[in-house]
Amino acid sequence: MKAVCWHGKGDVRVDRVPDPELVNPRDAIIQITSTAICGSDLHLYDGYIPTMKEGDILGHEFMGEVVEVGSEVKNLKPGDRVVVPFPIACGSCYFCKSDLWSLCDNSNPNAAMAEKMWGYSPAGLFGYSHLVGGYAGGQAEYVRVPYADVGPMKVPDHLDDRQVLFLTDIFPTGYQAVEQCGIRPGDTVAVWGAGPVGLFTIASAKMLGAGRVIAIDDVPERLELAVTHCGAEPFRPGEAGNTMHVVEALRDMTAGRGPDICIDAVGLEAHGVGLEGWYDRVKQTTRAETGRGTAIRQAILACRKGGTVSVPGVYGGFVDKVPLGALMNKGLTLKTGQTHVHRYLKPLLERVEKGDIDPSFLITHELDLDAAPDAYRTFRDKKDGCIKVVMHPGGRMH
Amino acid sequence: MDAAHTDRHEMSAGHDISSGQEQNVGNTERMLSMAGGGLAMLSGLRRGGAAGLLLSGLGAALLYRGASGYCPINARIGRNTTELGRSRRHNEPVHLHAGMTIDKPAAELYQYWLNVENMPRVMSFLERVESRGGDRSHWVARLPGGRTVEWDSEITAKEDNRRIAWRSIEPSDLSSKGEIRFRPAPDGRGTEVELDMSYQPPGGAIGSALGHFMRGMSRMKVQEDLRRFKRIMETGEVPTNNITRSAQ
Numbered sequence: 001m002k003a004v005c006w007h008g009k010g011d012v013r014v015d016r017v018p019d020p021e022l023v024n025p026r027d028a029i030i031q032i033t034s035t036a037i038c039g040s041d042l043h044l045y046d047g048y049i050p051t052m053k054e055g056d057i058l059g060h061e062f063m064g065e066v067v068e069v070g071s072e073v074k075n076l077k078p079g080d081r082v083v084v085p086f087p088i089a090c091g092s093c094y095f096c097k098s099d100l101w102s103l104c105d106n107s108n109p110n111a112a113m114a115e116k117m118w119g120y121s122p123a124g125l126f127g128y129s130h131l132v133g134g135y136a137g138g139q140a141e142y143v144r145v146p147y148a149d150v151g152p153m154k155v156p157d158h159l160d161d162r163q164v165l166f167l168t169d170i171f172p173t174g175y176q177a178v179e180q181c182g183i184r185p186g187d188t189v190a191v192w193g194a195g196p197v198g199l200f201t202i203a204s205a206k207m208l209g210a211g212r213v214i215a216i217d218d219v220p221e222r223l224e225l226a227v228t229h230c231g232a233e234p235f236r237p238g239e240a241g242n243t244m245h246v247v248e249a250l251r252d253m254t255a256g257r258g259p260d261i262c263i264d265a266v267g268l269e270a271h272g273v274g275l276e277g278w279y280d281r282v283k284q285t286t287r288a289e290t291g292r293g294t295a296i297r298q299a300i301l302a303c304r305k306g307g308t309v310s311v312p313g314v315y316g317g318f319v320d321k322v323p324l325g326a327l328m329n330k331g332l333t334l335k336t337g338q339t340h341v342h343r344y345l346k347p348l349l350e351r352v353e354k355g356d357i358d359p360s361f362l363i364t365h366e367l368d369l370d371a372a373p374d375a376y377r378t379f380r381d382k383k384d385g386c387i388k389v390v391m392h393p394g395g396r397m398h
Numbered sequence: 399m400d401a402a403h404t405d406r407h408e409m410s411a412g413h414d415i416s417s418g419q420e421q422n423v424g425n426t427e428r429m430l431s432m433a434g435g436g437l438a439m440l441s442g443l444r445r446g447g448a449a450g451l452l453l454s455g456l457g458a459a460l461l462y463r464g465a466s467g468y469c470p471i472n473a474r475i476g477r478n479t480t481e482l483g484r485s486r487r488h489n490e491p492v493h494l495h496a497g498m499t500i501d502k503p504a505a506e507l508y509q510y511w512l513n514v515e516n517m518p519r520v521m522s523f524l525e526r527v528e529s530r531g532g533d534r535s536h537w538v539a540r541l542p543g544g545r546t547v548e549w550d551s552e553i554t555a556k557e558d559n560r561r562i563a564w565r566s567i568e569p570s571d572l573s574s575k576g577e578i579r580f581r582p583a584p585d586g587r588g589t590e591v592e593l594d595m596s597y598q599p600p601g602g603a604i605g606s607a608l609g610h611f612m613r614g615m616s617r618m619k620v621q622e623d624l625r626r627f628k629r630i631m632e633t634g635e636v637p638t639n640n641i642t643r644s645a646q
Binding site: 017020022023088090106107108109110112116136147288 | 439587621628636637638639641
């Protein structure tokens, strides 16, 4: 089959690789009809996530048609149309049973490696480095899905791929980022990053009763979509200046209180300004720090006393100069985590069916799988108005 | 499905990428390496220029040595300052301990472990185990290079749903004993499982295939065996990232 493979920093190629097969009894094989490039795939593309190997198949946002199921998979049959959560979860460990699916105890074959880095291993993820399992991803014609009796959800025929594809990651990710803050009606929510996750975060904040949502980004077309489609107020950090300027501007926008909830939807490749930006760039390049921390620093400093900081943005290792003094003395709550996608599949599908949201609003590019190398570049460079790329292997989709 | 086959591939795949070298730097030395490496790297970065670059490079290498507990120079000259290294040098028995919380009732875990023929699925180095009736059994392990080592073992203690102990029977190529204990985890989270194994390295066998095998036994391998046990019990299978059955 054809698959999008990682070959090093800035180098992805469409390779011919063996078709996947059923390996374990709870596996299914899915023929992919739609697969997206995630902002977090760019962290792999830019070489910031360790333990990638040449030839690894990328992609963790995908859906398609079941073609084969293992002997233990009783809930699916060939022909079923399904979306697949990006975390792989066994469904029977303490964490899965506690609704904490992205912390599954059993799905990471390389758990020992993750334990060296993080103390304990979270769930395995599709196409996201060997640290979290080394699983082949879904930017391909077919994918092997482990624990298929637990993860994939059937989707109704009257919804097309564009409307349900993002249930696999970015919609639940944005939703969880807000929901886990215990949002109250009228709260002001500030969201760093108006990329795909940021946009779903903003839309979810509105859905969950936020009074005001402030979108923080310098990319014009993203900020515009946040305003026109999601009802956010725009804020351009580049115009404000350095971190202290950003904090002051947000204080002014909230009559001296600060946002109740601050959400970092940027992660480890934040663009800092001035001295802070250079500090992080040098340290990240020399591997003395594995993430650039501008977004998380600003979120902590800008948050009101007793407020909540939520981090859906991806971090891998270490970030310097995190203002723990502000976190502690202001009595902030910090909420983080890879998304427990399984928890949100049904409720968010219901919202799509009811018409609360049409998740396809942010798709700017629809391409064949062969276009992946160009699409990665365009998406990374934010050229051509690119906000979200969806690929249809073989040109087929529902 | 060929479960044992799958596991084996997993172990080796996990091995190269995690730089799976065994630790050979002791704890005190690791802390010193990290502290010194950090200082050298910072002052190298501050100084700049070629000398600064060299210093920061050296600092980074020391930092890595401390963080990973692996030193290539130690490996080259056969130096090992860990606990395990010390006991091996003196031909002392190697004691390995691991613990795991498994979300299943103790009775189920106890029954599975009592059936010795299940052990090759749990312990990656085993080729097969045959029950010889009663509490006796015959064990066959693979050595690197395709050779095997065999020994007989007997169960020395059985306490219902709480504890099983076993040891090898003389004369045997390999002198080992082990014990597994089960106790209820708090708050209905299943069972806390603890595994203790000890091996007596064969006298004068350093350099032989068996000596090599013994030295390969590490806490991490025991921990991984216990993790495989947990996964078989909780999910019925051992996770793998292979996409084909034949690629193994």
